[in-house]
Amino acid sequence: MSENNRLSIKSLYLNSLKKYLFWLYVIVFIVTLLAIWKGGEALKNQQIKALRIDSFEQLNQLASVLESAIAKYQHMPTLLASNDRVKKALRDGFESDINQLNRELEQINRITEASDSYILNTDGLTIAASNYHESASFVGRNFAFRPYFQDAIQGKPGRYYALGTTSNRRGYYFSYPVYEGDSIIGIAVVKVDLTQFEKRFANQHYEFLLLDPDGIVFSSSQPNWLYRVFGELSHVELQRIADSQRYLGKSIEKLAIVYQKPFDEKSQIVDVLENTVLNGTEELQRLSFLRMSRPIRLLDFKISILAPLKTINEEISLWRAIFAGGVTITALLFGLAMLRTRMLRERSDANEMTRHNQAYIREVIQNTQAGLVTLDQNHKIESFNPAVEKLVGQPLAPLVGQPLNVLFQFDKHDEPELSFHDDFLEAANDLGIKVLTREGRLCYSDQTPVPVEMTLCEMQLPNRLSYLVTFHDMTERKRYEQEITQARIELEERVRERTFELEGANTRLRNEIEEHKGTQRELIQTAKLAVLGQLSAGINHELNQPLTAIRAFAGNGLKFLDRGQYEQAHTNLQHISQLGHHMGDIIARFKVFARKGDVHQGPIAVQTAIMGALKIMSPRYKEVDIELVVTEDQDFIVNGDMVFLEQVLVNLLANAADAILEEPNNERRVCIEQTMKENHVVICVQDSGNGLSDDAIKHLFEPFFTSKSSGLGLGLGLSISQRIVEAMGGQISAQNQVNGGAKFCVTLPRFIHHSSLSKTPKEER
Structure with a gap:
């Protein structure tokens, strides 16, 4: 196996090992983070369970204290109702008895620590109260609207909780009817102020809430939580609470609960947003609590304890931070050890790779097709590869140590650029150019010069400065350039010839187009005159009637003048003037219709075009007794030419009349409709004729075709x-x-203003 293959296999193995170790580190790191997180969650749940046990005992204790404290007041109205002095004051109403009763009620309140005690007559008016001498005394005030009065007046013990309308203090009310025999003569009421309980439990390490049956906070250790809803209330429920005047117009808002999750069957984790003051600055904080609740059956209330979880969360965060820090330090130490091992291995691999690269570079230089020459810092030839000798055609060993211009000469067109330097390489060095490309020739001894492209590149070696010069043979390229230049000259000549021919063809085409436009205008004018010829009889009839009337009014006017009846003569002259205007309007309409011209685009009203066409066609329709039905004006505006649109409609109306008159027994009726379809307006002309044949529909719009x-x-x-x-x-x-009958539809683009892009036609009206 060759050295290259061994290095390639080793490189692949190392890359695979690196990827495997990387993903192993990632997995271990993720597993460690999950373990820390899950461990923190387990520890947190354990501490919350301990807190729930303590909080549950405190909740039961708080509920028992509250129930026992309020229970002692529920029988006080019964005792007051059985008091003879209360009955005597209600029955006789003597001032001395009422004054004595006020003092007794005040003393009872002082002994029992009740908020207020007072006696109401059957009309709900307070006749005596424990606060008789205070500015906010209940005496003389009517509480017939309170539910506790309405229950007691029906013979039932009353209970109610509300914000006092007079004292503006929250309290729970107990009431009982005062009997005289079998008749109710008054109501005894005792109010218990809940503020005393809030003060008693205000400095605990938990927050408490007293919720009414609607879920509204009636009492709390946090004053800013009062009258907040711990849940959701519908609009109907809020209106019912407002109508009862229970909270005197207090704004009932939802408590800012941003997170709520059951912890177990008896408790919940609740996060509340709360404004807190830190260092004199009010900040919005998220407070986390463990909430536990139980009912207070005596009051039909629910009491909740909110134990703060801030300390537990901080301890768990600290625990996680410590463990995460330890894992991070361990990972860093392990990483440093692995990095040192890797650096030592890479240094060894680098040395081996350097030796391999040096051998590889030598092979590349010796076998490359481009000529390579290296220069020292004085621009003298140091070495060259065989490709340079192949380009020149002879050995170049004698040129070692010689300047480069002995071997290479740049082209003459580059001389002005470097004329102020004696040597090409000195020019490149002085200009600070790192890579320089020039075209020139390789010429040595008496050999034929070879055209080449020279690239000079500076090489900053560790111990010295050197240059690399690359030569690329341009013999074929020069030949291609000459061929391309000749081809471009021939192409330019052909383009000039073809351009001259095209210009002549364009001139002839423009002349033909102008002739075609003139022919088209003449055809349009011919069609207009043909329509006018068909309408001539109707026009004659339409003008004869006002002319006859004018002659009659003129003759009568002369007689009226002879008789001195100037008022009747003035009236006849007015009729003559109106008839003259009418005739002028008819003639003007036909003059406009007969006018020549091109299509000029612009906004035009569809209804105006329809009415203009009807004025032209009305005489003929009246003559042949055809009914015209026009739909209601929709205020549609289209983009077009008024005169030409009228001509189209006149042609369609004339064709409709011809189609109806072909069969004498046809119903004589033509309908014009205008509708909107997306951003287009559709104008339809419907007739009651025999309709169109299949052949006519195929060739209907072809010139000189007629049915x-x-x-x-x-x-x-x-x-x-x-x-x-x-x-x-x-x-x-x-x-x-x-x-039956035919239907012709003209569809035109609707004219849309920028200010009415989103309006419907009815909205534009």
Whole structure:
């Protein structure tokens, strides 16, 4: 096996080993990270379980304390309702009895530590209260709207929780009816202020929440959590809470819970966003808690404890950081050891590769087809390969130590560029050029010069400066260049000749196009005049009627003037003026229709074009008694030419009339519709004639083809109409209707303003 094959196999083996070790390191690293993460999770779950056990005991203790503290107040309204002084004050209403009752209620509150005690009459009006002497006294206030009053007035014990409308303090209300025999004469109410419980549990290492049946925080160790929803409420539920005036218009918002996951059957992991003040700056922090809840059946409330997980999370993060750091240090030490081993191995391989490369380079230099010459730092020839001797045709051993210009001479056209230097290599050195390419000739002794391309490249060797000169034989290239130059000269001559011929052909073609356009304009004008000839009888009738009326009004006007009836004469002159305008409008419309011209694109109203065509065709339609039906104006604007569009519609209306008159028994009716199809407007002319034959549909738009009776048409109308519509960027089509008759449709592009690109036609109106 050769040295090259052995090195190649060894290189492949090392590359495979490197890839295997790399992926092994990656897998070990990932497995280690997973182990650290899973270990941290296991340790975290173990600590949270211990915290859950402690928190559950604290939750039960907190619930028991709260239940026992509030339970002692639930029978106070019953005791007050049985008090004779309460009944006497409600029954008689003497001021002395009420004053005495106020003092007794105040004393009862002081002894029981209740928030407020007060007595309501059957109308809900407070007649006595423990806070009678305070500015926010309940005396004289009506609480008939409160549910605890409504329950008690029906003979049932009442319970209610709300934000006080007078004291603006949260409390739980107990009520009981005051009986006189079998009749209810009043209501006794005791309010328990929950603030005292918040103060009692405010400095614990956990947060607590007291949630009402709707999930709203009624009491909490965090004041900014009050009136927040620990869940979701519908709009109907929020409206019901607002109507009850339970929270006096407080904004009921959702607690900022960003993460919630069950930990076990009795607890949850909850993350809450909270604004905290650190170093005088308010920051939004994410706080993690273990939440545990249980109901308080006495109040129909639910109490929750939120034990913070910050300490546990910090301990687990520290544990993970320590283990990750240890693994990282171990990996670095292992990597350093592997790197040192690899460096020693690569140094040995590099030395071996250097020896191999040197031998390989020698072989390449000796066998390359390009001539190679090396120069020392003084630009003297040091060595050369056999290819240079092959180019020159004789040995070059005597040239070692000689300057390069003994062997190579550059072309004359390069001399001006380097005329201020005596030597080519000195010019390259002075200009600071690292790679220099020139064309020249190899000439030695009396041999024929060989055209070559010389490339000079600077080689910065470790101990000295050297140059490498490469020579490429350009004999074939020069011959190709001469052939290409001759071919280019011949091609340019042929191009000039062909260009002269094309210019003459283009001139003849432009003349033919102009003649064709003139012929087309004449055909269009001929079609217009043909239509006008067909309409001449109707035009005569349309003008005769106003002329007859004008003569009559003029004669009558003269008689009115003779009699001095100037007002009647003035009226006749007005009629004559109107008839004159009407005749002028008819004549102007036909003058415009008969005008010659080219298609000029622009925005035109479809309805205006239709009405213009109808003014031209109305006399004929009236003459032959054909009904015209025009759909409602849709305010469509198309891109086209008004006069030419009118000509197309006149041709279609004339053809429709001819088709109807071919059969005397046909229904005489023509309908014009305009619809929108994407960004195009479609104008359809439908007649009640006999329709089109299959042969007529195939050749309908061909010049000089007509399906009319002999002598009734030239067969140019539809062909010219098709050219006009296509010149306006549209198309025209024809088809038979299901219920009889033919239908011709003209489709034109809709004109769209930039400001109305997104509007429908109805919106534009």
